Amino acid sequence: MTYSKEQLAGLVQADRVHRAYYTDPAVFEAEMAKVFGKVWVYVGHDSLVPNPGDYYCTTLAGQPVVLSRHESGSVHVLYNRCGHRGAKVLSRTRGNARVFSCMYHGWAFRPNGELAGVPMRADFPEDALREPRAGMEPLPRIDSYRGFVFASLDPAVMPLLDFLGEARKGIDELVDRAPEGRVEFAAGCHRYHFRGNWKLQMDNMADTYHPAAAHGSTVGPDGRQFQRRAGAQGGAALFFAPNGEAVVSQLGVSGFPHGHSSEQSLFDKEQAGGVWDDYRALMVARYGQERTADILKNRRHSLTLFPTLDILIAQTSVRVVKPIAVDLTEVEIWPVRLAGAPAVISDDLVKYVNMTHSASSFIQTDDLEAFERCQEGLKAQGSDWVLVARGMGTEVDQGDGVLFGARSSEVGQRAKHYAWRDLMSA
Numbered sequence: 294m295t296y297s298k299e300q301l302a303g304l305v306q307a308d309r310v311h312r313a314y315y316t317d318p319a320v321f322e323a324e325m326a327k328v329f330g331k332v333w334v335y336v337g338h339d340s341l342v343p344n345p346g347d348y349y350c351t352t353l354a355g356q357p358v359v360l361s362r363h364e365s366g367s368v369h370v371l372y373n374r375c376g377h378r379g380a381k382v383l384s385r386t387r388g389n390a391r392v393f394s395c396m397y398h399g400w401a402f403r404p405n406g407e408l409a410g411v412p413m414r415a416d417f418p419e420d421a422l423r424e425p426r427a428g429m430e431p432l433p434r435i436d437s438y439r440g441f442v443f444a445s446l447d448p449a450v451m452p453l454l455d456f457l458g459e460a461r462k463g464i465d466e467l468v469d470r471a472p473e474g475r476v477e478f479a480a481g482c483h484r485y486h487f488r489g490n491w492k493l494q495m496d497n498m499a500d501t502y503h504p505a506a507a508h509g510s511t512v513g514p515d516g517r518q519f520q521r522r523a524g525a526q527g528g529a530a531l532f533f534a535p536n537g538e539a540v541v542s543q544l545g546v547s548g549f550p551h552g553h554s555s556e557q558s559l560f561d562k563e564q565a566g567g568v569w570d571d572y573r574a575l576m577v578a579r580y581g582q583e584r585t586a587d588i589l590k591n592r593r594h595s596l597t598l599f600p601t602l603d604i605l606i607a608q609t610s611v612r613v614v615k616p617i618a619v620d621l622t623e624v625e626i627w628p629v630r631l632a633g634a635p636a637v638i639s640d641d642l643v644k645y646v647n648m649t650h651s652a653s654s655f656i657q658t659d660d661l662e663a664f665e666r667c668q669e670g671l672k673a674q675g676s677d678w679v680l681v682a683r684g685m686g687t688e689v690d691q692g693d694g695v696l697f698g699a700r701s702s703e704v705g706q707r708a709k710h711y712a713w714r715d716l717m718s719a
Contacts, residue, residue, distance in 0.1 A: 294317065294319050295319065296319060296320065296323060297314045298717070298718045298719075299319070299716040299718070301323065301327075301714075301718050302714050302717065302718035303430030304320070304714070305406070305710045305711065305714035306678075307685075307707075308680065308681060308682035308685055308707075309663035309678040309680050309681060309682065310678070310679050310681065310710055311678060311679075312671045312678070312679060313677075314492065314678050314679075314713075315489075315490040315492060315493065315618070315619075315667070315668065315679075316490070316619065316668070316671050316672065316711075317619065317670055318618075318619045319426065320619070320629050321490075321616070321618065321619035322547050323717065324713070324716075324717060325354045325355060325428035325616075326354075326536035327351065327430045327716050327717045327719065328445060328600055328713060328716045328717065329354035329446070329616075330354055330446045330449065331445075331447045331450065331598065331716055331719070332445065332447075332448070332456065332551070332599070332600060332716065333434075333436070333443040333444070333445050333450060333453055333456045333457075334349060334353050334354070334443060334444060334445065334600065334601065335414065335441060335443055335602040335613065336353060336358065336360050336370050336442045336443060336444050337349050337351060337360040337440070337442055337478075338440050338441055338442065338476070338477075338627075339360075339362075339368050339437060339440045339441075339442055339449045340440060340475075340476070340477040340478050340479065341359065341360060341387065341478050342360055342361060342362040342368060343362070344362065344389060345362055345363065345364040345365075345366065345404065346361075346362070346364070346389045346390050346391055346404055346425065347361065347387075347389050347404075348360065348361040348362075348363050348383055348387065348388055348390070348393070348404065349361075349387050349391070350373060350383050350384075350385065350386050350387070351615075352533065352615060353432070353444060353446070354446065354509045355616070356372065356546055357372070357374070357381055358370055358371065358372055358373055358432065358444070359371045359372075359373045359383055359393075359429070360442060361393075361404040361405070361406075361504060362404060363403065363404045363405040364403075364404065365405075365507065367405065368435075368437065368442060368565060369404065369405050369406060369431055370431065370432045370435045370442065370444040371405075371406045371428050371429040371430065371431055371432070372429060372431075372432065373429070373431070374403075374429065374430070375395040375397065375398075375400055376400070376402075376426055376427040376429065377395065377397075377398055377400045377411075377427075377428070378397055378398065378430050380395050380396070380397040382394070382395045382402065382429060385599075390404075390480070392404075392409045393429065396619060397425075398412065399411075399412045400412075402427075402428055402429045403538075405431075406428045406429040406430060406431050408422060408427050408428040416624050429650050430605060432444040432445070432446060432614065433446060433447060433448040433449065433450060435449075436452075436453040437453075438454070438457060438461060438464060438466055439465070439468045439475075439477065440468070440475060441464060441602075449531075449543050450584070456551055456556065457553075457598070458549060458550055458551065458553070458693065458694070459547045459549060459693050459694075459695055460551075460555065460596060460598060461552035463555055463593055463595075463596025463604050463606065464596065464604060466588075466592060466593055466596075466606055466676060467596075467604055467606050467609070467629070469588045470588060470589070470609075470631055471578075471631035471632045471633055471634060472572075472575040472576055472578075472579050472631070472632070472634055473579075473632040474579075474632075475632045476629045476630065476631060476632060477630040477632055478611070478627050478629065478630075479630045480627075480628040480629075480630060480643050481627075481628075481637070482625045482626055482627045482628075483625065483626040483646075483647075483650070483651045483652055484623065484624070484625050484626075485623070485624055485661075486617070486621060486622065486623050486624070487621075487622055487624070487661045487664050487665060488620055488621060488664075488665050488668060489620060489621075489661075489664035489665050489667060489668040490616075490619060490620060490622065490664075490668060491563070491601065491614050491615070491616035491622040492623060492709075492713075493622075493663075493664040493667055493668065494614050494660075494664060495597065495599075495600070495601065495614060496614075496681075496706050496709070497660055497663075497664070498554065498556075498597040498603050498705075499546055499548075499554040499556065499597060499703070499704075499705025499706045499707075499708075499709065500701070500702035500703070501544045501546060501556055501700075501701040502683060502703070507659045507660065507663055508655075508656055508659050509654065510659075525551055543699070544556060544557040544558075544701065545557045545677060545697055545698060545699050545700065545702065546684075546697075546698050546701070546702050546703075546704055546705040547691070547695055547696065547697050547698070547704070547705065548688075548695070548696045548698070548704040548707060548708030549694065549695050549708060550693075550694035550695075550706055550708075550712075551712055552599025552600065552709045552711070552712025552713065553596070553597060553598050553599050553708065554596075554597045554704075554705030554706070554708055554709065555593045555594075555595065555596045555597065555705070556593065556594040556595050556705070557592070557593065557594060558591035558592055558593055558606075558607060561610065562591075563589045563590075563591070564589075566705070568635050568637050568638060569638070571635055572634050572635055572638055573589070575633060575634065575635075576588065576589070579633075591607075593606050594606060594607045595607065596609055597705070597709075598612075599708075599709055599712050600713075601613060601614040601615065601616075603616075605646075605650065608642075608645060608649055608650060609628070609629050609631065609642045609645075610626055610627055610628045610629055610642070610646045610648075610650065611626075611627045611629060612624065612625065612650065613625040613627070620668055622664075626646060626650045626651060626657075628642055628643045629642070630642075681703045681707055681710065682703065683701060683702055683703040684698040684699070684700065684701070684702025684703055684704055685702075685703070685704075685707070687699065687702070688702065688704050696708070
């Protein structure tokens with residue numbers, strides 16, 4: 294089926310979305326151009342390419358791209374495509390090379406994409422080799438914020454800071470926790486796939502309604518996973534009130550312009566005791582008592598940036614969602630090291646992410662099961678609509694287009710759906 298702009302817009306109503314939003318291959322193909330081709334999409338962190346010649350290969354809207362660092366120190370995002378016959382130039386996920394060489398005919402490219410060498414160059418018209426497209430072409434727009442590198446396929450995309458808006462404070466909240474004011478992706482990543490649409494994972498990132506049911510073995514009175522958070526204080530999350538109601542379902546959610554969202558923190562105390570006291574002393578030495586106290590407040594559990602990036606502040610990690618097909622999605626979880634913090638803290642954070650969000654963790658496995666059940670269930674005839682009405686009409690306008698929903702409001706999910714609708718119907 295080919296959809297008109299009006300039909301695409303009609304898939305998202307004020308309080309519900311059509312099941313074709315998740316299940317129709319034609320919708321998936323359209324959003325590769327209309328969503329991923331029009332907004333800023335996270336590519337990678339600049340710490341993945343710390344040295345000249347370093348590269349990291351990934352995808353954007355299904356297209357192979359390369360994050361690289363040139364000899365000048367500048368960071369680039371290039372199409373992973375030879376300017377000669379179109380072969381994919383770099384096949385390893387990460388590496389270092391003075392020049393990037395194509396295995397087919399030996400054309401070579403500098404890490405900024407410029408053509409560096411051509412075998413039998415004299416046999417080619419020199420004008421053709423001087424064209425920018427003879428190299429590994431850069432993406433139309435590239436920018437970064439505090440080490441997080443974004444790119445866009447649209448030359449006319451809005452400035453990155455305008456796209457991030459108030460949501461960028463979630464990135465600040467994570468990065469400011471490093472005594473040196475920067476984070477590093479230096480611990481590898483978990484990578485896995487699930488049989489479901491990418492938007493099911495994105496919905497879940499703004500869903501505080503599901504944990505008490507989906508993660509009952511973890512957040513229930515006998516669950517211990519979040520209680521393993523390091524530190525003599527601040528280790529346990531608040532999941533159940535004295536009356537037995539699930540506190541996690543009472544946590545507020547914020548929806549931002551352009552489809553971003555955030556969740557309130559699950560933790561009510563600053564981590565303390567042992568090495569955490571040493572860490573705090575490092576923070577105070579750099580920022581002072583007052584600023585350190587402000588930085589270490591537990592404001593957000595996570596920040597989700599539309600379309601596919603999740604900053605897991607509580608887990609000190611980053612989750613990246615990569616659509617592959619309408620019913621197949623790749624997910625990466627990157628533990629983050631706080632530069633300048635005691636090494637044992639970063640090691641413990643990796644262990645913590647292993648327990649909470651790896652492919653074999655106690656939490657992520659529940660979510661993946663839910664996503665696949667949703668994808669299967671949405672094949673069933675009956676109602677064509679998925680309801681996202683929780684908390685609707687009770688949101689608090691916090692200014693700058695930010696809407697806050699108390700308890701487990703679905704305002705963050707609606708923000709994503711509305712941003713998708715605006716792009717798909719443009």
